[in-house]
Amino acid sequence: MTDMLTLKDAMAAAADKVETELDRLLAVHEAPEQQLIAAMRHGSLNGGKRFRPFLLLESAKLFSVSPSSALRAAAAIELVHCYSLIHDDLPAMDDDDLRRGLPTVHKQFDDATAILAGDALLTLAFEVLSHPDTHANARIRCDLVHALARASGGHGMVGGQMIDLRAQDQELDIHAITRLQRLKTGRLIEFSCRAGAILGNAQEKASEALRGYAQDLGLCFQIADDLLDVEGREAETGKAVGKDAGAGKATFVSIMGVERARDQARMLADQAVDHLAIFDEKADFLREVARFVVDRRS
């Protein structure tokens, strides 16, 4: 219980730092395009859990990366995550009116502004990573840019979103859903851990261990999300629940059932932790976060 509190404190502290960094990167100034900046801020400065940044910051600690480098990379991954949510929420996509209890960007502004705000957040992520402030070594910055582009593009997150959109028309089996989720949510989670290794010039063995951890964690995260979708209560998650089931989309839970899905998530969390065996206590928060993902209620 003490450990759990400590993890929560660490996550909250990391979220605060990321929020401050995003606020700095999205500085407001009088300009005709200020509605765009306002929409970018609305879509990103909303007190999210900053789960991916937390993974990145903790992974970076394993390799004694400078906190300012890690924080910039953490902000970049969150910018990409937020852009994907803004576009995902659009009427043409998931058509969501609320996110974390607030109007989504297109509800607060309009569809066009939401499209542009997403575009600009994505672009800003690459601007942040490629800037010398992120790391003095250009090869490292470039590797980060390349890894993030691979993880989030047509053969990564966006490819997963495409499959997900078409999932209503198709009967996806467990393999197809696993691939979908590996792309849609898994690749960014993998990047979050990999970025720490890139920034820290980690050796291959350590990178591989983190990759294995991230892959299991990503899948575990998604199954837990599906469970929340079925079991969660609207008040706790702040978004409509039962949505996927309502849309007739196959999910891990709809195929495996609640019990087996929960067992599977726990097994994946254990596997994820096993990958971290080569690291000392510096990896303890990463170990804990795997348990946290299974047991989270929002």
Next chain:
Amino acid sequence: MTDMLTLKDAMAAAADKVETELDRLLAVHEAPEQQLIAAMRHGSLNGGKRFRPFLLLESAKLFSVSPSSALRAAAAIELVHCYSLIHDDLPAMDDDDLRRGLPTVHKQFDDATAILAGDALLTLAFEVLSHPDTHANARIRCDLVHALARASGGHGMVGGQMIDLRAQDQELDIHAITRLQRLKTGRLIEFSCRAGAILGNAQEKASEALRGYAQDLGLCFQIADDLLDVEGREAETGKAVGKDAGAGKATFVSIMGVERARDQARMLADQAVDHLAIFDEKADFLREVARFVVDRRS
């Protein structure tokens, strides 16, 4: 006249090379997300003039950049241009059904696919630039990424699109329109020329000269576009004409009138050419292209 033909031949040859490179970068393979790749191809492999890639390739020649490096950067700038068109054409934005005589991406597929295809093309541009194939020197790759992100993001092209969207509600004066266009179309044109200088490790003086050229050319290009919008015929441009005027948007032409706008465009073309005085005949196509922009009919 011979010169003009030669420029046209050079532009056509460059467009062919860029088309082939884009085709290679957007390889099709059997995958559940193949509709995304199909939409990305539809939105980019459509026989465009490849004006920005041409500027990039010609600028790169001034500094004896390797053709393969220049071609990859040229493909990247075109990917960004194409993504911006796909998003711009959406019903929430300009709501265009046709582009170059073909259905726009959201007409051929659907809005969601068009949003994702644009996202993925933008992301691919950064993937291409950051890959070692683009240049052996990571500092140069990183500078390209950073310059492109600055040029195309919220304080560049996307910022310009935001202002443009709101221009219907506001009475923009000539200064506001100039700023709008500098952002919306100017910044990518500037990047096209700057990329040649970055790839070629150009000295400050040469970079500055190219920047001056690109800024004047960009404005000239936009005024010529406004003139086409008023004077062009649908058959020649392959898209609806008179659209901006119909929407009540202020343009260079609506404020200055056709005659003064044409004079201004010619003056800007002359100024652009003047900036190139420090270069030898290697810059001849860049000189010619400035005239071409003023006199183009589509």
